[in-house]
Amino acid sequence: MPRATTHVLVAPRVLSVGAWAWFAAALSFLMLFTLQARADEKVIRIGYQKYGTLVLLKGKGLLEERLKPLGYRVTWSEFPSGPPLMEALNAGAIDLGSAGEAPPIFAQAASRDLVYVAHEPAAPRGEAILVAADSPIRTVADLRGRTIALNKGSNVHYFLVRALEAAGIPYDAVKLAFLGPADAAAAFARGSVDAWAIWDPYLASGERATGARTLVTGEGLVPNRQFYLSRRPFADAAVNRAVLDTTLAAIGTIDAWAKDNTDAVAAELAPSVGIPAPILTVALKRLTYGVTPLDAGTVADQQAVADTFHRLGLLPKPLVVSDAVWKPGS
Numbered sequence: 001m002p003r004a005t006t007h008v009l010v011a012p013r014v015l016s017v018g019a020w021a022w023f024a025a026a027l028s029f030l031m032l033f034t035l036q037a038r039a040d041e042k043v044i045r046i047g048y049q050k051y052g053t054l055v056l057l058k059g060k061g062l063l064e065e066r067l068k069p070l071g072y073r074v075t076w077s078e079f080p081s082g083p084p085l086m087e088a089l090n091a092g093a094i095d096l097g098s099a100g101e102a103p104p105i106f107a108q109a110a111s112r113d114l115v116y117v118a119h120e121p122a123a124p125r126g127e128a129i130l131v132a133a134d135s136p137i138r139t140v141a142d143l144r145g146r147t148i149a150l151n152k153g154s155n156v157h158y159f160l161v162r163a164l165e166a167a168g169i170p171y172d173a174v175k176l177a178f179l180g181p182a183d184a185a186a187a188f189a190r191g192s193v194d195a196w197a198i199w200d201p202y203l204a205s206g207e208r209a210t211g212a213r214t215l216v217t218g219e220g221l222v223p224n225r226q227f228y229l230s231r232r233p234f235a236d237a238a239v240n241r242a243v244l245d246t247t248l249a250a251i252g253t254i255d256a257w258a259k260d261n262t263d264a265v266a267a268e269l270a271p272s273v274g275i276p277a278p279i280l281t282v283a284l285k286r287l288t289y290g291v292t293p294l295d296a297g298t299v300a301d302q303q304a305v306a307d308t309f310h311r312l313g314l315l316p317k318p319l320v321v322s323d324a325v326w327k328p329g330s
Helices: 018-039 053-060 062-071 082-092 100-109 155-166 181-189 203-211 232-235 238-259 262-273 277-284 296-311
Strands: 043-048 071-079 096-099 114-120 127-132 147-150 175-178 195-199 215-216 226-232
Touching: 018 296, 043 053, 043 082, 043 238, 053 096, 053 238, 053 262, 062 071, 062 238, 071 147, 082 096, 082 100, 082 114, 096 100, 100 226, 100 296, 114 232, 114 238, 114 296, 127 155, 127 203, 147 155, 147 181, 155 195, 155 296, 175 232, 181 195, 181 203, 195 203, 203 277, 226 232, 226 238, 232 238, 232 296, 238 262
Parallel strands: 043 071, 043 096, 147 175, 147 195
Antiparallel strands: 096 226, 114 226, 127 195, 127 215
8 A cells, every 4th residue: 555645734934024025025026027928928829620731830830930030939729620719719719720611600790809811712622412322312402301411500511501502402401410520420321311511531531431422512502712810909919910921921831832742741631630641632632722811702702601691590690701801901
C-alpha cells in the first residue's frame, strides 16, 4: 500500500501593517502588469476544420513565419464542422475561420459582428446526393417520401432544397434525418436511410466505401463556395489590418501550392481526416482554388441561400448578406 501523506500546517508569521501595505502594493502592481501584458499581446486566433486550406496553412507554419515581423503570434483551434466554428466566432473565441455557404447565414442571423472577408471559387462537384448502387431511386423526383441523411444547417442542406425545387418536389415531401458525416455514413451503409446528401471528402469516401451511385451533384444547382470570415471588431481595428491582409495572402500562397500538388496535399491531410490519400485525391481534384474578396455575384448567391432558409422558416428574420461583407478602410 502507498504511504499516507502527512500534511503539516505551519502558522504564517504575522506581518506588520507596513509590510502588509507593501505586499498589497506589490500584488496590485503584479496584477496590473499581467493584465497590461495580456492587453498588449498581439495574436490572431484561427479556427479550422480537419479538411481544407487552413489545416494545410497550420501544418506548413507559413503564417507564423510571415506574422513574426509584425509581432503577432497564431493560435489554432480545431472544429468538427462549420456551424460550431461559426458559433465560436460569434462568441469571440476566435478571430478568423472558414465555412461553406450555409453556416455563415445562420451565424449572421445570430450576430451583427460576423463579416465575410474573402472566398474561394465555386466547386459544385464537391457535393452530391448518393443512393445505394441497387437503389430503385433513379432521379431526384424519386426521393418523394424517402428518408435523406444530411448535416443540418450545412451546405448540403441548401443543396438538397435546391435539388428538390428543381425536380418539383416540396421540401416537406421528403423525410430528413439530421446526422453528422460519421453517423450519416453508418446509416447509409446499413440502409437505414434511402439517400445521403454529403460533401467532399466524405462524398469521395462514401462513393469508394459503399459503391454508392451519384444521383445528382451541385452542378447547375448551387455554387458550393468556401468563405473566410472574421469578427467585425477584429477586422475593423486598424492595428489588425496588416495581420488580416497577411493572413489572407498566406492562405492564397497555400492555395496556389495545393492546386498543383494534389497528391502531396492528400498525403498531408490523410492522417488528420482519417481518409486514405488516394480517396482524398479524388476530392481535391473537384475543388477550385484562389482567395478573393466577395464580388456582387457571390453576394447575390449568398443572399439566395439566406432567402431560401427564411422562406422555409429556418431563419427567424430576413437577412441582408451585403451588410456582413467586410469593406476594408470603411
